[in-house]
Amino acid sequence: MKIVFSEGSGLNDSVYGKCQAPIRMFLEQRGEQFEQQSVLKDLFLMGTSDNYGDMLTTMTAMSGFEPVGENGAYPADGMQEGYRKLLVYDTWKDSFAISAEMIEDSKLMDLKKQPAAFLTGYNRTREMFGAALLGNAIRGNATAQYHGKSFDINAADGVTLFHTAHPPKVAGDNQCNSFKDEFSVDALGKLESAMHLFRGDNDEILDVAPDTIVIPENADLKKAVFAAIGADKDPVTANNAFNYQYGRWTVIVWSYLNQFITAGTKPWLLLDSKYNKTYGGAVWNDRIQLAVRSTIDENTDANVWRGRSRFNATFNDWRAFAAGGIASGNELP
Numbered sequence: 001m002k003i004v005f006s007e008g009s010g011l012n013d014s015v016y017g018k019c020q021a022p023i024r025m026f027l028e029q030r031g032e033q034f035e036q037q038s039v040l041k042d043l044f045l046m047g048t049s050d051n052y053g054d055m056l057t058t059m060t061a062m063s064g065f066e067p068v069g070e071n072g073a074y075p076a077d078g079m080q081e082g083y084r085k086l087l088v089y090d091t092w093k094d095s096f097a098i099s100a101e102m103i104e105d106s107k108l109m110d111l112k113k114q115p116a117a118f119l120t121g122y123n124r125t126r127e128m129f130g131a132a133l134l135g136n137a138i139r140g141n142a143t144a145q146y147h148g149k150s151f152d153i154n155a156a157d158g159v160t161l162f163h164t165a166h167p168p169k170v171a172g173d174n175q176c177n178s179f180k181d182e183f184s185v186d187a188l189g190k191l192e193s194a195m196h197l198f199r200g201d202n203d204e205i206l207d208v209a210p211d212t213i214v215i216p217e218n219a220d221l222k223k224a225v226f227a228a229i230g231a232d233k234d235p236v237t238a239n240n241a242f243n244y245q246y247g248r249w250t251v252i253v254w255s256y257l258n259q260f261i262t263a264g265t266k267p268w269l270l271l272d273s274k275y276n277k278t279y280g281g282a283v284w285n286d287r288i289q290l291a292v293r294s295t296i297d298e299n300t301d302a303n304v305w306r307g308r309s310r311f312n313a314t315f316n317d318w319r320a321f322a323a324g325g326i327a328s329g330n331e332l333p
Helices: 014-037 100-104 108-138 185-196 219-229 255-260 273-279
Strands: 004-007 045-048 053-059 081-088 090-098 143-146 149-152 212-215 250-253 268-271 282-296 303-315 321-324
Touching: 014 108, 081 303, 090 108, 108 143, 108 255, 108 282, 108 303, 149 303, 185 219, 185 268, 185 321, 212 219, 219 250
Parallel strands: 004 282, 045 282, 212 250
Antiparallel strands: 053 081, 090 303, 143 149, 212 268, 268 321, 282 303
16 A cells, blocks of 8 residues: 655654654555455456546447448448446545653554554545445445445446346346345356346447355355355255356455445345456546655644545446345346
8 A cells, every 4th residue: 555654843853753663664564464455456446546536437339340242331330438427536534643741651552553543444444435335235225325425326327236227328128237036056157147148338248257256244145155166066966067166256255345234134246357447347546545644733742643535436337246135136037
């Protein structure tokens, strides 16, 4: 994780100057550790931006080549813009203070705890924010409430991310990526096939090929998932048939999801990670990376550390995802 540090006046004396390096080291180490464990990079197209906001969009496919015969004229083909969605970047802030007495008395344990907790809080905020967006999408909500602010989580086509009737922009029928079937090896195969048949806004077959299973922390669901994909023999037979699901999936068990989904439910998602990163199914952009500055408070003489960043995330192209275990969904074909 990239963290930009700056120091205010009065920090170069022997007392305050000595505390800067260890605190900065704790912040950098904690940030790097959490980023390695984070699943956000696996669920969102992570990017950066230099703008106040960015317009997310897609392009429809071309119709393709036609046979024209000898000396035939070139047919006119073209593309048009698909659905659009504006992503505006929010500002996120936090701070903590190290008292002058703590520094003078060399309370090393406290000098480690507060910076570590500060960075953990920042990274946990990002992780929980991502989980809040996805969890509310699983619940069928158009917005996600996080710390009193409402975030738009509809897909670019104007309906919820998981929906039974995603409308095409140009041609074709409505499409469904929300299904009620509980997880099983058969349901996994059916949902994968359904995603293979997803069509674009011009009714063209796409290259959607899910490779990732995403579930909340649920013992029964974990057991079912790993039973379905963890052995090379078919789990529903006398272990004689080949299990074609074996070795084909990445599994993400995301405990942060639990507090944002309906209690007692067991939703499961399939994600095409390559499609997601190519076409921006779920998009996360950092406008300003975490910037941490250190100053001395004139009234208390405390060493105050303030962190500020700007980022936001949303859903754009629904075709990167499909969900099972959704009560309001359709039955898998």
